[in-house]
Every structure is written in structure tokens, then in C-alpha cells.
Amino acid sequence: MNVVRTFVRNMSQGKKWEPLRKVGIIGVPFEKGQKKYGVSVAPAAMRAARLVDHLKEIDGLDVKDYGDIETVGSSENVNVDNMTHLSSVSACNKKLSECVSRVLRDGRIALTIGGDHSIGVGSVDGHYSVNEDMILIWVDAHADINTNKTSGSGSVHGMPVALLVKELSDYWPYLPTMDWQVPKFSIKNLGYLGLRSVDHYERLAIEKYNVPAFAMEDVEEHGIKKSIKHILQVLDPNNEKPIHVSFDIDSLDALEAPSTGTPVRGGLTLREAISLMEIIHATGRLRALDLVEINPALGNESDRKRTIEAGLCVLRAALGFSRKGTAPRGVLDLPVQTHSNK
Numbered sequence: 167m168n169v170v171r172t173f174v175r176n177m178s179q180g181k182k183w184e185p186l187r188k189v190g191i192i193g194v195p196f197e198k199g200q201k202k203y204g205v206s207v208a209p210a211a212m213r214a215a216r217l218v219d220h221l222k223e224i225d226g227l228d229v230k231d232y233g234d235i236e237t238v239g240s241s242e243n244v245n246v247d248n249m250t251h252l253s254s255v256s257a258c259n260k261k262l263s264e265c266v267s268r269v270l271r272d273g274r275i276a277l278t279i280g281g282d283h284s285i286g287v288g289s290v291d292g293h294y295s296v297n298e299d300m301i302l303i304w305v306d307a308h309a310d311i312n313t314n315k316t317s318g319s320g321s322v323h324g325m326p327v328a329l330l331v332k333e334l335s336d337y338w339p340y341l342p343t344m345d346w347q348v349p350k351f352s353i354k355n356l357g358y359l360g361l362r363s364v365d366h367y368e369r370l371a372i373e374k375y376n377v378p379a380f381a382m383e384d385v386e387e388h389g390i391k392k393s394i395k396h397i398l399q400v401l402d403p404n405n406e407k408p409i410h411v412s413f414d415i416d417s418l419d420a421l422e423a424p425s426t427g428t429p430v431r432g433g434l435t436l437r438e439a440i441s442l443m444e445i446i447h448a449t450g451r452l453r454a455l456d457l458v459e460i461n462p463a464l465g466n467e468s469d470r471k472r473t474i475e476a477g478l479c480v481l482r483a484a485l486g487f488s489r490k491g492t493a494p495r496g497v498l499d500l501p502v503q504t505h506s507n508k
């Protein structure tokens with residue numbers, strides 16, 4: 167209880183932030199926000215790859231696994247034009263939102279393992295309920311800011327940002343089953359990194375609201391460190407706001423993370439993603455992190471392994487793993503060169 171009070175006070179008084187040394191893992195085996203089988207297997211695959219042990223290797227990190235969100239499909243049959251499986255998406259996200267809020271109130275960083283990116287709705291909603299001053303960094307090849315009227319696919323994983331931001335609420339029809347989710351988060355608190363597949367209307371929205379968006383050509387021009395620092399500076403010049411990072415594995419180059427449903431070539435290197443996450447960690451303000459769109463059913467065994475390992479590396483960097491400490495065991499299955507064996 168004391169922890170929670172200190173946490174809340176830090177927020178409102180703009181005190182110096184320290185990285186939170188406690189994390190709560192939430193698995194979301196959900197895939198109805200897109201059309202391919204397999205992304206719902208990711209939480210189990212990550213746990214089988216020793217997710218918890220890898221995080222526990224981080225010095226001083228207290229890791230608690232909250233288990234998986236129940237994702238049995240909703241029985242309600244709602245029909246919204248060009249929006250597939252809305253009632254299931256809604257039911258899963260409602261539970262996730264409550265769970266993310268609970269983890270945060272327990273004084274832990276909420277680490278959500280998807281699932282497809284439609285679960286960003288519940289994750290951000292749950293975070294916003296606890297920290298209304300949060301900023302959101304969407305790390306992704308795609309902008310995921312379509313509405314059902316602009317989407318070419320009808321898949322909700324391309325729509326979560328548009329569902330979340332209050333500025334776009336008038337562009338939606340009434341969405342049955344979604345009454346629990348009132349869009350309150352402002353698009354002014356959103357930044358993008360890694361974009362390279364942005365649909366026509368998505369681009370218009372990003373330009374209209376002047377969203378700080380670093381596409382791959384910008385990352386190439388400025389480098390990853392300046393890119394993320396610039397986004398943080400624009401969204402939070404006084405370094406006082408809690409950060410939510412929603413990390414889609416397809417932000418990585420398809421060679422680094424092949425097992426994903428909508429891969430796009432020409433993305434971030436794993437090294438860049440790690441560097442980005444180290445900077446986020448160093449702010450001390452990371453409070454929620456999503457890792458989504460790992461699909462272990464796509465590609466061959468080596469693709470699957472590479473993708474999961476990349477995900478683990480990203481999470482470790484975000485949660486404070488330091489290469490100066492003990493060498494990572496079994497993450498990359500490579501001999502680690504140290505001074506003693508050089």
C-alpha cells in the first residue's frame with residue numbers, strides 16, 4: 167500500500183524517477199484481431215523459452231507472473247461493418263484493461279505479452295485509468311490508426327490507436343459491446359517509431375495531429391538514440407510522465423523477427439531496438455510495456471526461435487538488463503566472449 171502511495175505521489179509532484187524494480191507479466195493468448203492462426207500461442211511460447219527466468223536474471227528485478235487473460239470468444243454476435251470479431255476483441259480487452267490496472271496498482275511495471283496488436287486497446291486503457299498523464303510510444307512497422315471506414319483489412323489489430331484516442335472518437339460508428347472503453351487518451355501524448363507501412367488515411371491523421379513519428383528513413387537519418395530522445399522531448403519536455411511502450415515485433419526487420427503476421431522488410435535492427443529500450447529504461451519512467459505479434463506458427467523452427475529470442479532481448483533491455491553484469495545465458499545460444507576466454 168505504501169509503495170502505491172509513493173508511486174502516485176512521485177507522479178503528481180514531478181520528483182526524480184527511479185526505474186521500478188518490480189514487473190508483473192500478463193499473457194494475452196488472443197488472435198482475433200487479425201486473420202492468421204498462431205499469434206495466440208506466443209505467451210506460452212515465451213514462457214517455454216524461460217521468459218520468467220530471463221527476467222529474473224536482471225539484477226534486483228522482482229518478477230511476478232499474473233498468468234493469462236481468459237480469452238474464450240464472446241457469444242455476442244455483433245456486426246459492425248468492416249470490423250472482424252469485435253465482440254471477442256472487446257471482451258478480451260476489457261479483462262486486460264482491468265488486469266493492467268491491477269498490476270500497476272500493485273506497484274509493478276505491467277508487461278503484457280500478446281497476442282495481436284488489438285490488445286493495445288486494453289493495455290493502454292488499463293494504464294490510462296491509473297496514470298492519466300501517461301505518454302505512449304507505439305513502436306511498429308504500421309501505424310494501427312485505421313478506423314473501420316479506412317481499414318483495408320477489417321482487422322482490428324490495424325485499429326487500436328484510433329480506438330484509444332479521443333480526437334478520433336467522432337470518426338467511429340456506435341460500437342456495440344465497447345461501452346466500457348471511453349476514449350480519453352489524447353493523441354497529443356502519442357509518438358511513433360519504426361513506421362514503414364502506413365495507409366493513406368493513417369498518414370493524414372498523423373499529419374493532421376502533428377504526431378511525432380519517426381519512420382525508418384528518419385531513424386536512418388538521425389540514428390535510433392536521437393530519434394527516441396526527440397520523441398520523448400516532444401511529448402514530455404519536463405521528463406515527468408509515465409511511459410507506455412507498445413512494441414510490435416514487426417517493428418524489427420523481417421530478417422530479425424520473421425515469425426510475425428504482417429512482416430515488412432527494412433525495419434529496425436535488433437541492436438537498434440535494444441538501444442531504444444535501454445534509453446526508455448534509463449528514464450526510470452517505464453510503467454507499461456506490450457510485446458505483440460510474435461507468431462510462433464509462422465516460418466520454420468529457426469525463424470520461430472530467432473523471433474522469440476529477439477522478443478526476449480527487447481524485454482530484457484527495457485527492464486534494465488545490463489551487459490556489464492552477468493552474461494545472458496541461453497538467450498542467443500552463442501558462446502559469450504568475456505575477458506577471461508578471449
Ligand SMILES: NC(=[NH2+])NCCC[C@H](N)C(=O)O
Pocket residue numbers: 283284308309310312317318319320321323324325363365414416428459
Ligand atoms: N499490428 C499490426 N501488425 N498491424 C498491421 C496493420 C496492417 C494494415 N495497416 C491494416 O490496417 O490492416
